[in-house]
Amino acid sequence: MKDVFAKLAADFFSTIVFLVLYFVTGDVLLATGVAIAGAVGQVIYARVKGQQLAFMTYASVALVVVLGGATLLTNDPRFVLAKPAIGHFAVGAIMLKRGWLLRYLPPIVTETIPEYVTVAGYAWAALMFALGAGVIAVASTGDIKLWVFYVSVVAIGAKVAAFAIQYVAFRILVTNRIRSISA
Numbered sequence: 001m002k003d004v005f006a007k008l009a010a011d012f013f014s015t016i017v018f019l020v021l022y023f024v025t026g027d028v029l030l031a032t033g034v035a036i037a038g039a040v041g042q043v044i045y046a047r048v049k050g051q052q053l054a055f056m057t058y059a060s061v062a063l064v065v066v067l068g069g070a071t072l073l074t075n076d077p078r079f080v081l082a083k084p085a086i087g088h089f090a091v092g093a094i095m096l097k098r099g100w101l102l103r104y105l106p107p108i109v110t111e112t113i114p115e116y117v118t119v120a121g122y123a124w125a126a127l128m129f130a131l132g133a134g135v136i137a138v139a140s141t142g143d144i145k146l147w148v149f150y151v152s153v154v155a156i157g158a159k160v161a162a163f164a165i166q167y168v169a170f171r172i173l174v175t176n177r178i179r180s181i182s183a
Contacts, residue, residue: 010057014039014064018080019148028077028144032068035080039064059090081139081147084155088132095125105170112174120166127162131155 009016018035022028039061046053063083070079094100101121102110110117131154138150 010042010053012060013042013057014060015083018064019152022144022148028080029072029075032071032077032080036064036068036072039068060087063087076142077144078139078142081142081144082136084151085132085135085139088128088135088155092125092128092132095121095128097121109170109174112177113170116170116173120170124162127158131158 014035017038018031021031021034025031042057043053043061046057063086064080067079067083071077099114099118099121101117101124102114105117134150134154135147138147141147
């Protein structure tokens with residue numbers, strides 16, 4: 001589990017740097033500049049150490065440089081604020097692959113209710129697209145405090161709630177299916 005959080009932190013390093021620096025200074029341009037430098041520094045550090053970086057890290061760095069650069073050139077924070085939407089849309093697109101969720105669940109679920117797992121996979125994709133659209137809508141306002149609230153509370157809360165609903169639903173469905181087979 002610790003390894004998962006370390007990988008997530010590496011993948012979203014520049015976003016974390018941006019958020020922390022923005023909270024500390026309140027300066028979007030400074031936070032953006034340091035986030036870009038941090039993202040580029042992360043790649044250089046990994047190369048010097050001979051470490052392999054994941055695709056997600058490279059994608060994040062590219063987005064930080066392009067969108068952060070647009071923010072610095074235009075003095076408009078909406079570009080960098082839109083970055084999480086691209087991630088949501090990309091993940092949503094990946095989740096449109098039939099059966100993607102099956103590999104993440106225990107055999108009792110995948111063997112007992114595979115059709116519901118497929119539906120849940122598509123529901124997750126829809127959630128990612130909806131959250132991405134929400135990020136765009138909030139970012140377009142340019143209100144950084146609203147954006148921080150949306151990205152850190154609403155988006156994360158929606159994913160946690162979806163996971164909880166899925167967990168309870170799968171438990172009920174598996175139990176009912178096993179009972180109906182046994183009867």
